[in-house]
Amino acid sequence: MKTRVKKILSIVIIAVVVIGWYASCFGLGSINNLKDSLKYGLDIDGGVYVVLKADTGHMSDAKVKKVMDQTKEVLNRRVNAMGVSEASVSVEGKNRLRVEMPGVKDAKQAINKIGKTAKLRFTLADGTTIMTGSDVKNATASQDQENGGYKIVLKLSSSGQSKFADATEKAANGDVTATVQNHGTTVSNSSIVIWLDNDILTAPTARQRIDSSTCEITGGTGGMSKTEATEEAALIRGGSLPVSLHEVSSSVQTASIGANALNKSIVAGAIGLGLVFLFMIIAFNLLGVFADIALALYVLLVLWSMKMIGAVLTLPGIAGIILGVGMAVDANVIIFTRIKEEIGKGRSIRSAVDEGFRHALVTVLDSQITTLIATIVLYELGSTTVKGFAITLMISIIVSIFTAVVVTQVFVSTLADSRAAKYTFFGCHADGTPRRWIKHQVHFIEKRKIFYCCSGAFIVLGLCFLIFHGFNYGIDFTGGTMIQMDMGHKVSTTEVKKAVSQYKLDPTIVYSGKGNKEVIIRTGKSLNANQRDAVQKTLEQKFNRPSNSVISSEEFGPSIGSELRNNAIKSILIAALGMLIYIIFRFKSWKYGVAAIAGIGHDVLVLIGVYAIFGITVDNPFVAAVLTIVGYSINDTIVIFDRVRENRHIMRGKPVMEVLDTSITQTLDRSLMTSITTEVAIIPLLFFVSSELAAFVLPLMVGVAVGTYSSICLCSPLFYEFNKREEASRYAQIAKNKKRIEAKKEEHKAEKKREEEAEKTREAQRAEQKQASLPEHSSAAKPKKKNKKNQQKHVSYKRKK
Template sequence: MSVKLKKILAVLVIAVLVFGWFVTLFGIGDQSKDDAIKSVKDALKYGLDINGGVYVVMEAQTDKTGDQLKELMDQTRAVIDNRVNQMGVAEASVTIEGTNRIRVEMPGVENADEAIQAIGKTAKLYFVLADNSIVLDGSNVKDAQIATDGGHYKILLEFDSEGAALFEEGTRKAVNGEVTSTIDGMSNNEIAIVLDNEIVVHPEVREVISGGNCEMTGNYSKEEATMTAALIRGGALPVELVEVQSSVQTATIGAHALDKSIVAGAIGLAIVFLLMIIFYGMLGFVADIALLLYVIMFLWSMVAFNVVLTLPGIAALILSIGMAVDANVIIFARIKEEICAGKSIRVAVDAGFKNALSTVLDAQITTLIAAVVLYEVGTTSVKGFALTLMIGIIISIFTAVVITQLFISLLANSPKFAKNKYFGVNEDGTPKQMLNKTFSFIKHRKIFYIVSVSIIVIGLLWSVIFGMNYGIDFTGGTTIQVDLGKQVAIEDVEKTLKDYELDPQIIYAGEGNTQVVIKTIKSLDNAGRNKVINTLEQAYGITEDDVLASEQFGPSVGDELKVNALKAIIIASIGMLIYIIFRFKSWKYGFSAVAGVVHDVLIVIAFYAIFGFTVNNPFIAAILTLVGYSINDTIVIFDRIRENKALHTRDNSEVNIDRSINQTLNRTIMTSLTTLVVMVPLCIMVSSSIREFIIPLMVGVIVGCCSSIFICSPLYYDLCKKDEGSKYLKSTAKKAKTK
């Protein structure tokens, strides 16, 4: 590609960058109109933890397996999807989770009790006379709509031909006095609509109704009429469903966290930009341009693919920004090495990109493998985290390999900037870097082994003796968060709830400690939570609007989380092992890398055991992300070891491995630093739900950085040392024979 064409492309990239950021922040046109191009904040879809709403996970009570279970769950999902759509909930989603569960998300729903009850009705729909004799069932109902009835609403029913005849006969019996009521609360001339053995309505029959159409009046409100019509239209579920997990979130907490996340992300991004310029000068400035493009491409990709952004997804976005720096740092390090080797700037840039490409791809692909496994095995919130991470990895490869290369090649062809000082190299040909000293890592490897094993053993013993601090998503239980309007003593709240025998853990939240979070290992369904909430409302004069969140997990959910987490780690490890063996042509690299992953997971578990952090669903997501991040760092070092072994054939493994670690040490520190930097503001400023993701990730970044240097590389050395010893013995024996 000619320099002129590169300049044109660079100008276009800058123009797109400026225009893209303008649209991202402000949109185009009147934002209140539908035809306007919305700002990215308005264009994105947000999860329930940001927008508020209800989700419920229901488990099918069936012994069916395989294809029969799949068919049953597909039918169940279709019926519930129809019910939710009939309720008029915008952007609701109904998905099959696992093999025998249905997850329903309803953004913006305020009356959670009615919504959950409506979607979970399981029995068949019947029209019943007052003597409990069945007139017809829901299969005979073609449609049910609402219409205005003066200042109220009425329900319009339409039956099929069979249903029309049956309904006409039933109304004739009711009107002619042929029925004697056996149902409490029903008159002789009424017909009840029964769903799940509960009477939905029991309107009076005033005349014989023929023709297949009728209307039900009764001073219904719009909400009552809509809900009743939806239940009649929805029909029957093919299987009984039991609520195993549910959550009600107000938009207040999520919106507040979103605003804080934006500020925290901006602070973290600004610090990363500054660090890149400080340590890499003009190269760092180019990386900042690529990162700015990365962010807007990432955000608009989320919009284009209709990805729902959740609070964990925001954490993944900001984490991926830190990881995106890694590809640039690898490239910059290789360019500096080529310059220090005596090559011209232009040749060094071409050689640096060529040599760095395989390392960048290997490192990112192994992380991508972990993200894919996380997406396939994880629950819905974890899937959002994983999908966000996958998008970030793919875009980071593009911006680093294409955009960064475009601008750096222009610098290399510029008489003004094609100088050592602009490429991180001193005038004497030595590289500018944080650490100029070399270390002997392999010689002290046994110390590293002892320290790591000691931490793991202490952590595991601690977990056995004192137990892990499992969250309710593992143990099963309930969480309710309410705003009492003032600080109330925790002892008083405990007394208020003592009749429920919850044995709760109650903590303060919010500014001024006006909010309380009530946690109990007792699993309360929606009805049970409503009783507790009603008691709090009566005791402290609060309303439904003051109930900020309520959540319930059944014990089976926690068991499944543990199994899925273990399954994900095993599958991800096998996938990465196969990829590494394929790329590096040696099982020793793969074994050492996977051993490092296992080491990192055990260290983080030990950390959680010793310091008592809560082990919950975000912890699982963070552990699985750590699997990908940890191996990313290891792959970069292993790639350099492989290269040095080919270049320095006369040096033994200890020399080559120490050389490789020292050559990549500045990159390892820089990448870990930038990743931590973007997470620290998020951890400090945002809600506890994001903090639960960030803390294990921060620990994982530090542990992953250390393990690639102090565990994986020494372990690879020990595996190679045996082969070198065998080769030495064979060589000695051969020489002895020749003598």
């Protein structure tokens, strides 16, 4: 890409960020501000949800799926017909349906309406079934011009028309003996009774045979009220459900609490984001500014993506976005750290930027994809609240890859092409040496036994607490009911317990809110909407409180808790298996995968220990917290292992311990910076948002620290343990080969010496044989005469000496 094009793109990106944030905060033309455009969950908007379980019996899985899809469509029509805006119906688990009605204030009325969504049937006065809801094509409310008020107009199918004609003829002629009772009174012989399960919806009388595709239900003189006609028409129009449903859990949230939490979350998010911006500038100078622009764009893209796809933003979802900021920072930190290293090797700035992005891209993709695996599992197996967190985190991961790899690269490449580029702009000193927090190699591997002991001790402590004290399970795990009420002033918990004693709840009552003006009543009994309403009315009368004093109430059946526990275990196992397969595939060795998964097991056990030791409530978000930590931990481990894989080629022949220590030291700055920025981003949530969200955020903070620790101090040492025996055997083989070579050399020398001695012997033997073969009279056989002159000189020499 040409430099000119990069400069234009940089300007465009900055303009998009500025205009985008202005439009998000204040709106722009026909575009509303982001706060008013997003869809919010019940924990922010307030409202009612109810979970209904279908009696599917011994149906096959394929049949259950078909039945649940049919039931969902019926409930959708009925709920929407009630006029609740943004109502939703979703299948949850295998045979449950979750119905959410934002903005609804009357919990009892809403849940009772949903509770009346079972089988619709029409009978004669003697109870004989004549047709079902499937025979009704439509039902509407319209004005009754004859009697006044409103009436219900039914449109029947062809089969329903004939059935209805025969039934109305019998009813009108009085050929039926009435046995059906409605509120203790026997209905008229001429009645056509409309049932919802075992409850009578209405029992209009037939005056004559009605052989038509339409018929009317009137309310007599004065007609029906508009509300009555509309609601009954909606229930009839819903049709017959293929299965019966019963309530297993429900919840009521007030909008005031959620709105307050939303405002506080926005403030907390802004503070966290500001701290991250400042930290990046301090750490990376001008590169930090580029990262901040990319992060600002990241937040915009995540929020507007949620708006475009219609995703629901919940309070845990807000935590997911802020946690995603830390993940987005991580991608930038990996790239910037690698650029600094390349500059430190003596490369030019242009070359260092190209090499830094090339090497960092593999690490960024591997680390983020493994985290994405955990997020997908979280979405598939989590409840609706957890799904909101998962979808937010999923979008965050995808967007963070784009902003780091594409957007940041545009800015950094533009700077690298500039003549004004200096080493100091890239986090280096003026001479090109990288600025580092850790300047000397740290020998982690040789201290591995200390880390093993520390981790083992904490895990054993946590398990002891778990065995002897158990978890502090929330009602969504144990089953039960929670009611939170604003009492107007601090009241005695003893008085509250006495007021509800007639219901035999055996409740736990604690204070909440500013000045302890609120009470939270928890009981192990599952109370349906009507039972909760009775308890609430008793408290309202006893303490003279208005009907809107109930802040929230929840009910969970015991079956929900067991399924949540099973899903938590299943989620961790599936996520771990998926990560293991991916790591083995990418790193071409089981040792990397098993070491990484062992670290995940450690993190999960530590988090369980934290929950057990400190008594943190184990509820639905616990699954999200565990899987988020799993994803974060594997992210950090992959970054280190990616460097180990690279260094094993560069440092070929070096001991594994040295390669691991070098790799950890090279990535240590990145590990610490990512952990710090992630912690900094989510810390404000502890102080600004509700205690429920804080209980979710605190384990995340602990998990981030534990994930960083396990990646450095456990996963890498475990990888060394897996390679230690192989390395020892390799060195032993090398030594054995060396010894064998030396032995061969010595043997060769000895053989050569023996050959030389044998040759000398053969020479001597040949000389003797030659001497022996000469005749005695030959000159060669005669002894030579001594040189007299020389002999005399020799004698003279002796004398002188």
